[in-house]
Amino acid sequence: MDLKIEIKGMDFSYGDRKILSGIDLTIDEPGLVCIVGPNGVGKSTLVKCMLGIHRPTSGTVCIDDVDISGMTLKDLSKVMGFVPVTSNEVFAMSVLDTVMMGRFPHQKTGVPSSLDWKIVKRSMNMMDVRHLAMQNFNELSAGQHQKVAVTKGLAQTPRILVLDEPTSNLDARHQLQVTETLRDIAHEVGMTVIMVSHDLNLSSMYADKVVIMDKPGIVRQVGTPVEVFTKETISQVYGVECEVIDHKGRPHIILERALSD
Secondary structure (H helix, E strand, O other): OOOOEEEEEEEEEEOOEEEEEEEEEEEOOOEEEEEEOOOOOOHHHHHHHHOOOOOOOEEEEEEOOEEHHHOOHHHHHOOEEEEOOOOOOOOOOEHHHHHHHHHHHHOOOOOOOHHHHHHHHHHHHHOOOHHHOOOEHHHOOHHHHHHHHHHHHHHOOOOEEEEEOOOOOOOHHHHHHHHHHHHHHHHHHOOEEEEEOOOHHHHHHHOOEEEEEEOOOEEEEEEOHHHHOOHHHHHHHHOEEEEEEEEOOEEEEEEEEEOOO
16 A cells, blocks of 8 residues: 655744745655755755654644654654665674664564565665675775665665665766666555655656755645756756756756856
């Protein structure tokens, strides 16, 4: 059964500085959802409110009509996984054991069960990192490190997996590989994958739905890439002159110049 996440009238502030304003957003279908927008519009803050990491100043975040403010983080982590944009974690342990950490919310004794091991191995196969199983996590390349972080999130078996700029430190090949894999997994297992991204064309190529944010911390539009990535919208939100052409049924954005303030 699909999981619905619904945000109603949500504001969020750091002290006197308002970051999010009047957010209304419903995501109720599996697939890849990309959240895009300029720097400083609150993309990362929005997903942290979804995850219960930040408590909204006002408004609600509900999962299947249940307000998450009444849920513990452990209960939330059983249905929602999170892969942050960067990690300062340096685990002096194998990749296999690192991925197993994703199973923690489901363990009662702290001892992995046969099901835990099965899910970990399946997740590693999905992300094509099983060959790294016995390598030390802290000795991996940036691309391998990011793929293992995503694998750890998948091993959590969430119904919604949230990733904050998972391709930011990757080269072009790995950006394509990780994004395509996430989309394919979302479709194959019926998971909702929510990904914050700065790459408009990568989002256009793979997303089922796009959420575009604008100043002052609002959701400007939600829809398919064809609906959202228009010349007018990109120009107004990003302050650029651009052309949008069709490429295999998806918009491809060609940036031409920055518009003056």
